[in-house]
Amino acid sequence: MKRLELLKKKWNEFSESPRAEMLKRNLRRLMIIFIVGIILYQLYEIGWREVIRSLPTHPLFYIIFGLLYVSLPFAEVFIYGQVWRTKKWELFKGFITKKVFNDEVMGYSGEFYLFAWGRKHLDKEDKEILKNIRDNNILSAVTSNLVAFTLVGILVFTGIIDIEDLIADVNTFYVILGVVITVVFIVLFVQFRKYLFSLSLKKSAIVFVIYITRFLIHHGLLVVQWAVVIPNTPISVWFAFLAIIIVVNRIPFIPSKDLVFMWAGIELSKMLNMATASVAGMLLVSSVLRKITSLVLFLWISYSDKNKEIREIQREASENIKLKEE
Numbered sequence: 001m002k003r004l005e006l007l008k009k010k011w012n013e014f015s016e017s018p019r020a021e022m023l024k025r026n027l028r029r030l031m032i033i034f035i036v037g038i039i040l041y042q043l044y045e046i047g048w049r050e051v052i053r054s055l056p057t058h059p060l061f062y063i064i065f066g067l068l069y070v071s072l073p074f075a076e077v078f079i080y081g082q083v084w085r086t087k088k089w090e091l092f093k094g095f096i097t098k099k100v101f102n103d104e105v106m107g108y109s110g111e112f113y114l115f116a117w118g119r120k121h122l123d124k125e126d127k128e129i130l131k132n133i134r135d136n137n138i139l140s141a142v143t144s145n146l147v148a149f150t151l152v153g154i155l156v157f158t159g160i161i162d163i164e165d166l167i168a169d170v171n172t173f174y175v176i177l178g179v180v181i182t183v184v185f186i187v188l189f190v191q192f193r194k195y196l197f198s199l200s201l202k203k204s205a206i207v208f209v210i211y212i213t214r215f216l217i218h219h220g221l222l223v224v225q226w227a228v229v230i231p232n233t234p235i236s237v238w239f240a241f242l243a244i245i246i247v248v249n250r251i252p253f254i255p256s257k258d259l260v261f262m263w264a265g266i267e268l269s270k271m272l273n274m275a276t277a278s279v280a281g282m283l284l285v286s287s288v289l290r291k292i293t294s295l296v297l298f299l300w301i302s303y304s305d306k307n308k309e310i311r312e313i314q315r316e317a318s319e320n321i322k323l324k325e326e
Contacts, residue, residue, distance in 0.1 A: 055281040056229045064225040065289055068218060073099055075214035076136075082203045083132045086121055093301050094121070100294045107252045111137065135199045136207065141250070143211040147219070148246045219246075229282045230275060237272055244268060258287045 056062075073095035077088050084091065094117045102110035111133055118129040199207065222245070223238045248261045262283040269279040 052281070053277070056285055058228045061225055061228050061282075061285075062289075064221050064228070065286065068221055068225070069290065069293055070096075071214055071218045071221075075210055079136060079207050079210050080132065082207060083199070084118070084122055084124075090121060093305070096297050097301055100298045103258065104256060104291065104294050107254055107257070131198045135204075139199075139204065139207050139211055143208065143215055144246055144250060147212075147215055148243060148250070226282065230278050233274070237274070240268060240272065241265060258283075258290055262287055 073092055076095040076098075077091045080091060080095075081088070094114065097117070098110035098114045100110075101113045102108065114133055115126075115129055118124065118133075119126060122129060124132075219242050222242065223235070226238055226241065227233060244264050245261050248257050248264065251257070251260075254260060262280075265283050266276060266280050269276045
């Protein structure tokens, strides 16, 4: 027991050390370099000229991109508005920055930023802020997993996925075991819900409805955006792409998930005998636009917040001078 505690202590010391932070940064960079290398090879195989000729030109593609980018921060203003009372514009800026961290740094790094933001802007205890973030993450995960299972069901029903191929090599024992484990988890969650989840039933229902509405609108717009570039594609094919992007977005702690989806999307287009160059061009433009937009918004929000802090310091200094003169 003492040895285990000693190992745990050493691990905690190492994980919080500058060396560990440098190692994590290098691993993230290597992961991004690896993914970018694969994508470059994929584009090389397709042909750079073919990809460039296939870049999206329809204005609607770019209009929808803007709506897609702000859909989650916009929804989160109303979601967190159930528990956080502050100016909506400040909330929106905070959620844009959270999105930048999650999209471009690492999954769930945005939640760490949001906690730090909440400590600075909210009159709440740290424990309460953490509970609010945890509850909303649980509801977000439930929503996305529910939609993912629904999409898989649609893909099986339409024949895109052959259920016989999925279960042919699976032992009945493992299927029963999986069902039992799922039921046990559901029972435990219901039994200990008060300890795992602090939102009231009414607020939970409101947040769930907002999440599911945003989720359906967001992914519906994605299908429209893709269909603008590659028309006359069966809806079942786009459902397959949606299933991939939902799964990728649920993988924790990976940087630049749009690059991972681009890699998977190009491979999927080959499997489905689609116009791979058009798919590659569409996903490439989306990825580049997302990174440019994230950079511009992050710099703008950082600059405006810094100016706001400077103005507040100047105002306080001016008030202090007036008090001294009086």
